[in-house]
Amino acid sequence: MNVFDSVVRFLSSDSRQPDNKPPVKQEPVPLSSFDENIRMLRSVYTNCPDVVFRDFLVGSGQNAMLIYIQNLAGVELIDEFVLIPLMNESGPIAPNELVKKLPVASIKTVATVGECVEELSRGNPLLFLESIPVCFVVPLARAESRAIDEPTAEGIVRGPREGFVEQIGLNISLLRRKIKSPELKMAMLTIGRLTRTQVAVAYMQGIADEKLVEEVMNRLRRIDIDGVLESSYIEEMIDDNTWSIFPQVLNTERPDTAASGLLEGRVVILTDGTPFALIVPITLFSLLQSAEDYYQRFYISTFTRWLRYLFGMLALLLPSFYVGILTFHQEMIPTTLLIRIARSREEVPFPALVEALLLEVTFEALREAGIRLPKQIGAAVSIVGALVIGQAAVSAGLVSAPMVMVVAITGIASFMMPRYSVANAIRLLRFPIIMLAGTLGLLGIILSIIAIVIHLCSLRSFGAPYLGPLAPLVRQDLKDTLVRTPWWSMNKRPMQSGKANLYRQPARRKPGSAGGD
Numbered sequence: 001m002n003v004f005d006s007v008v009r010f011l012s013s014d015s016r017q018p019d020n021k022p023p024v025k026q027e028p029v030p031l032s033s034f035d036e037n038i039r040m041l042r043s044v045y046t047n048c049p050d051v052v053f054r055d056f057l058v059g060s061g062q063n064a065m066l067i068y069i070q071n072l073a074g075v076e077l078i079d080e081f082v083l084i085p086l087m088n089e090s091g092p093i094a095p096n097e098l099v100k101k102l103p104v105a106s107i108k109t110v111a112t113v114g115e116c117v118e119e120l121s122r123g124n125p126l127l128f129l130e131s132i133p134v135c136f137v138v139p140l141a142r143a144e145s146r147a148i149d150e151p152t153a154e155g156i157v158r159g160p161r162e163g164f165v166e167q168i169g170l171n172i173s174l175l176r177r178k179i180k181s182p183e184l185k186m187a188m189l190t191i192g193r194l195t196r197t198q199v200a201v202a203y204m205q206g207i208a209d210e211k212l213v214e215e216v217m218n219r220l221r222r223i224d225i226d227g228v229l230e231s232s233y234i235e236e237m238i239d240d241n242t243w244s245i246f247p248q249v250l251n252t253e254r255p256d257t258a259a260s261g262l263l264e265g266r267v268v269i270l271t272d273g274t275p276f277a278l279i280v281p282i283t284l285f286s287l288l289q290s291a292e293d294y295y296q297r298f299y300i301s302t303f304t305r306w307l308r309y310l311f312g313m314l315a316l317l318l319p320s321f322y323v324g325i326l327t328f329h330q331e332m333i334p335t336t337l338l339i340r341i342a343r344s345r346e347e348v349p350f351p352a353l354v355e356a357l358l359l360e361v362t363f364e365a366l367r368e369a370g371i372r373l374p375k376q377i378g379a380a381v382s383i384v385g386a387l388v389i390g391q392a393a394v395s396a397g398l399v400s401a402p403m404v405m406v407v408a409i410t411g412i413a414s415f416m417m418p419r420y421s422v423a424n425a426i427r428l429l430r431f432p433i434i435m436l437a438g439t440l441g442l443l444g445i446i447l448s449i450i451a452i453v454i455h456l457c458s459l460r461s462f463g464a465p466y467l468g469p470l471a472p473l474v475r476q477d478l479k480d481t482l483v484r485t486p487w488w489s490m491n492k493r494p495m496q497s498g499k500a501n502l503y504r505q506p507a508r509r510k511p512g513s514a515g516g517d
Helices: 003-012 034-044 075-087 095-101 113-121 168-178 210-221 231-238 255-263 298-328 335-344 352-372 375-396 401-415 420-440 442-458 475-480 495-501
Strands: 051-058 062-069 108-110 126-129 135-137 184-191 197-204 250-252 267-271 277-280
Touching (some): 034 051, 034 062, 034 113, 062 075, 168 267, 184 210, 231 250, 255 267, 298 401, 298 420, 352 420, 401 420
Antiparallel strands (some): 051 062, 184 197, 197 267, 267 277
16 A cells, blocks of 8 residues: 555544444334324424325225325325225225225335335335234335436437436336346345435346356445435445546446446446446446447447547647656757747746646636536637637747647547546546656656556456456457457457356358358
């Protein structure tokens, strides 16, 4: 463990709880008599005016209580399918007759106060009948959600236009539409002591490795936190190396990307309340791939991949190379270009290192401001602000024109990253590399590259090598890494995730053939 990790671990520790013991889990409280059940639930929902306790009589005089939360349950559906049928009954209802009397899809029973609270929080009304010691859960929650729209963070030219939404049930249905097979399995969990957030673990039985599925489930079960409001909470808690700047879990809001991961033997984690699904395991190269790579001709896909690799290196190293060469290795610059650079820097009062850091910080501030501002003016502020500030800084002699051009190319290169998490890692790494280049020259850049490569080689994503299939080398998987070969040649799934069921199609077919070999 290095000094940085030790400091972060010390600052993240909670000194107020030296024993670091988790909260004691209480035993579930069972339901009892009708009056006692209503009393306990009223005490639980004290000062909750949105929780409605509706008492009524069934048939000739059987007491009943319906409990629901306004705006979470469908009031019109409750009136039509629960209250009217029960109040029009001629006599008391037995437990085994209730399912036949109510015109709803399914009714289940719960026997503890905790289960009642959980179902009520999900919007399902609770029905209590006198002389019956259980609670009936009626599935009449109001199913409101944002309309299915095109993902904003993963735009493409050709491909499906639908994206995940904040409702986990609808997200599961989007996956079912893509993969119409009973081999698509779902395991449901509830995480968060207070939020009680639903989490679904999706995998393909017979394709995904059983050990991988069990490892995912074990890591999720170990999460003990009061609330989960977004999938990033889960992402940080299941990482193999939390202290790494590189993401080890792929997040996506595209159902087709999630379905593709499932067909490759990966595991998809859906979280209620967020449109971003998590995919494990991953590699660095899978983070640099776009869904559109598989919807275009393989020539174009290979070309765009190499463009991403090239501009990813430029986004990471271009300002550092400029600062290092300008500060320590001027002999490497052609004479004509060196004279032009020296002429542009005649009135600049800062060294190249300070100049680069100043422009990089300003560019990052403008980009962050463009994201936080309203969409109508955010793009205009970021673009116009960069042009105006850059031109004003060059005219005032604070920075040189070549440095502005270098920072602009770096910013454009970072926008080519298909995953925002990878772009953030490059943005943060750029600053220490610039400082090393300004103090040690090209030696500092080489040392930083060596350190990054060593760190990447040591990373794992649920046990899978982060630099696979290059390190270790898997020749078969290179067909979908550095290049994207035609679909008819990729008859095997990736070794790191699909080795349980390696073949996705028969042996290699020739282009244009409809049958076998």
